[in-house]
Amino acid sequence: MSTPHSANDRARPDGYDCRMTQTYTGGCQCGRVRYRFALATPEAYLCHCRMCQRATGGFAAALVNVPSSGFEWLSPPDWYASSPIARRPFCAACGTPLGFCYNDTEADDALDVTLGSLDDPAAFRPVGHFGVESLMDPWLDTSTLPRKRSDDSAALVTRWRTATGRGVPE
Numbered sequence: 001m002s003t004p005h006s007a008n009d010r011a012r013p014d015g016y017d018c019r020m021t022q023t024y025t026g027g028c029q030c031g032r033v034r035y036r037f038a039l040a041t042p043e044a045y046l047c048h049c050r051m052c053q054r055a056t057g058g059f060a061a062a063l064v065n066v067p068s069s070g071f072e073w074l075s076p077p078d079w080y081a082s083s084p085i086a087r088r089p090f091c092a093a094c095g096t097p098l099g100f101c102y103n104d105t106e107a108d109d110a111l112d113v114t115l116g117s118l119d120d121p122a123a124f125r126p127v128g129h130f131g132v133e134s135l136m137d138p139w140l141d142t143s144t145l146p147r148k149r150s151d152d153s154a155a156l157v158t159r160w161r162t163a164t165g166r167g168v169p170e
């Protein structure tokens, strides 16, 4: 797995990375903040630390570790200090959490972006857990819980159709 919250080490020890890099894009919900990055392996991880729980409002943060050298803000985010050692990009207009980085990140270090802010989050697979001291086990394997599609909710379908005239988005 990639090393969560730390420098990226995807290249082989001899410095040669034989995998093709691909370009990925993402941004906030309202579209004001956009980014793109190049990455060889579409891998993500879950950070269960309390700061990621608070910062994303989820039971964990799903994050993609990206080398800073391959990352570019197409339109700049806002930032806040989430702890004495780290800061997080977000959109002040819509509130979307966009990632994480250490304050002392060097030019060749890494930035983490939130999986859900990617345009195609399904392209990534989870490869590990970090911050497991605050991992909440009941939330980890929810595969046996009942499943409902968004459009199984008649009230939601009605609300969306009244507001937009369309069906519930995929």
Ligand SMILES: [Zn+2]
Pocket (backbone or CB within 6 Å): 028, 029, 030, 031, 032, 033, 091, 092, 093, 094, 095, 096
């Ligand atoms: Zn926004």
Ligand SMILES: [Zn+2]
Pocket (backbone or CB within 6 Å): 047, 048, 049, 050, 051, 052, 053, 061, 131
């Ligand atoms: Zn965390």
